[in-house]
Amino acid sequence: MSGNIDVLIIAHNEALNLGHCLESLQGWVRKIHVIDSGSTDGTQELARSLGAEVVHHDWEGYARQRNWALNNLEFSAPWTLVLDADELIPEKLREELLAIADQSPSNVAENGYYINRLTWFIGKPIRHCGYFPSYHLRFFKNGLGRYEEREVHEHVELSGPIGRIETPMLHDDRRGLEHYVAKHNRYSTLEARALAREIAEPTKESSALEPAARRRRWAKRNILPRVPSPGLLRFLYMYFFRLGFLDGSTGFHFCRFIASYDDFVAMKLRAIRAGQDPAPSWGGRGGWKSGQLVGDNKSGGSAPIPPQPTQAIPQIASSKSQADSAARQMQPESSPWTFKEKLGRAAWMILGRPLFRATFHNWYGIRRWILRRFGAKIAPGVSIRPSAHIEVPWMIDLREGVTIGDYAILYSLGPITIGERSIISQYAHLCAGTHDYADHTFKLIRTPIHIEQDVWIGADAFVGPGVVVGALAVLGARSSAYKNLATGRIHVGNPARDLKERTLR
Template sequence: MNTKATLASIDHSCRQITTELADWRPGIAPVAVVMISLNEAHNMGAVLQNLVGWAQEVFLVDSYSQDDTIDIALCYGVHVVQRRFRGFGDQWSFALEHLPITAPWTMKLDPDERLSDPLKTEIIEVISNTDAEGFFVKIRLFFMEQSLPVRLRLLRLWRTGRASMSDVLVNEHIKVKGSVAELKHDIEHHDSPDLEHWLDKQNRYTTAEAIIAYNDLPLADTPRLLGTVFQRRMWVKQNFNRLPLRYVLLFLYHWLWQGAWRAGWVGYAWARLRSDVKRLREYKRREIEITGRLPVKRFYGPGKPDSRVQNFD
């Protein structure tokens, strides 16, 4: 049986459990993994299978999912709470401040991410003998189920109680008190099961970023051209709209500098879409300026039948 079929069978079995909830069985790593979710049933079984036997604890802050996210998480014994989503920074700050984490280390993980086996081994070895308070991890991107030669460098692991989260709507940033080191191996980021899901997610993200730009809200960190890598990214974000040929340059950055060309057509599509997303963010901000209205959140798809009119099934 292949991996997808195995996970589908596990998830089906989990959904049958209705009387007694399981307890998470502590793994070999003294790490609490924390995730937030909204309708992540398509990822939940795979990410939890990835953590079984490794993580000491797993926590999930759910934003009232309408799919089987909660059923699957509870079946695995995950500690689940629900809370209305107000922004990524706000939701993560709640998680770090209120979850009953007892493990000495905490790790931020998204449901569409998987820890590579070398990374699991490296984390156990490194945290047993380190003075660092946190660690950067390389995030290797997957798109259309293919690995891209593109890696992000994000702070994802820290001593419990030593981190705080920036208060932003999107692109939240972890701040650690003390020295920070870097791990060698990867987290795999499987970005959306299909392009339909990916575009829907980017549509929501760009709306939030357009509102931030329109209201001149603080970014995830102080924009500084000569600051840290993350601060330089914030400087580019703040000044991006002033650059000539900016969308061409952004495509070339992803396509050539980051090496997406090595992934063939999939890499080309990813690089083009990344620049298109940036353009969409700017168009949305300009729309707000022109109309004087913030975007209205809409729900698409069918609702319940209306009893006042004749209904045909």
């Protein structure tokens, strides 16, 4: 256990999230402070079972809650790490934080660090949409950081040099989409109030405010109140300009969701400027405390979402069993593809593949030309049927005289090389990609397939990753090859077995 890092977490009914957060902190921080504002779902018991020190403090607002803890609790380690209950620290980030904290503070020029954050939405990571990379000042030298007075989306104020850590922490609220929507509805009210105050009484931003956050605030103060549909503008910006479409259907829905959030902020801001409080039941600018409304116009507090119905207290396993459970949890990697590869695959799916499939059945030259435009190595005389499926064209190398039959699949996540005059029959499947089933990130392995000259892969046969098929070999119909196939031999079955020699007349 390191004595160089103390952790601060504020919580309210976070039992579904907090266990994951605390598990990621086990064994390498000095102390974990959980500031609870009256949870009724077992959050406090869960936190104590995982070694955290739990303190109850009535809700004052996000910034004031954290500042109260920083001012009144024991933070004696040289470094302070602030997390939300729905965030966790992966192993690589942990190593980077420890590498900093294990040095003498006087030898570290930076007074704090922005930490990158990867947000998950409906079970998928958001790597574009303007939400990644996303830097937050969460790691700073003891006593130097305090939060600005703001209703929501508050940031740390810190003087001196600030560094950046590119390895992201993970942000994933496991309480479900209904809770996520309700939370952002509340956030939109708090942000509308903050914007109304900041527009009426402009203040200078802290120098520690991350540049991207500074630009977002400027846009919300100067653009959002002046356009008729800020949500539509935000959607177009996120989905097209910030490449949200590369996050697939999840990216589309995430962009829609954040766009609707901006619309809510704009509507509530207009209501406030017209003299109508969008949430009068909160009691001024107050918040929630253990299920009861509190309000104080002087307090400047902010409101989290109302408490959820009381849930059953989760069973708390021993530390060993919880650690074992965490080790067995799958957390698939988000995307192994580079930005350039994503653009290429998107172009192929949107333009290349539809054009390829629209060609007449004997227009082999046109299909060769299309594949070459997308980086494929296609020799003269190659015949590919229009119904063949090419996953990643720049990963295939087809030598002279190769034939690819109807509905054959070249699943070229890794390189696929097919030698001269070889034939891939209809519905055959060449799969140059698999996953490391023993790795909890389910890491993609792109292992090449190499087929030598004069090979015949029969109808509906399967060739797995890493297989080398020797010259003149035959793989019979509906057979499956998981290991190399010998030169000049006929192989059948699942898994394929050597049947006899192939003799050409």
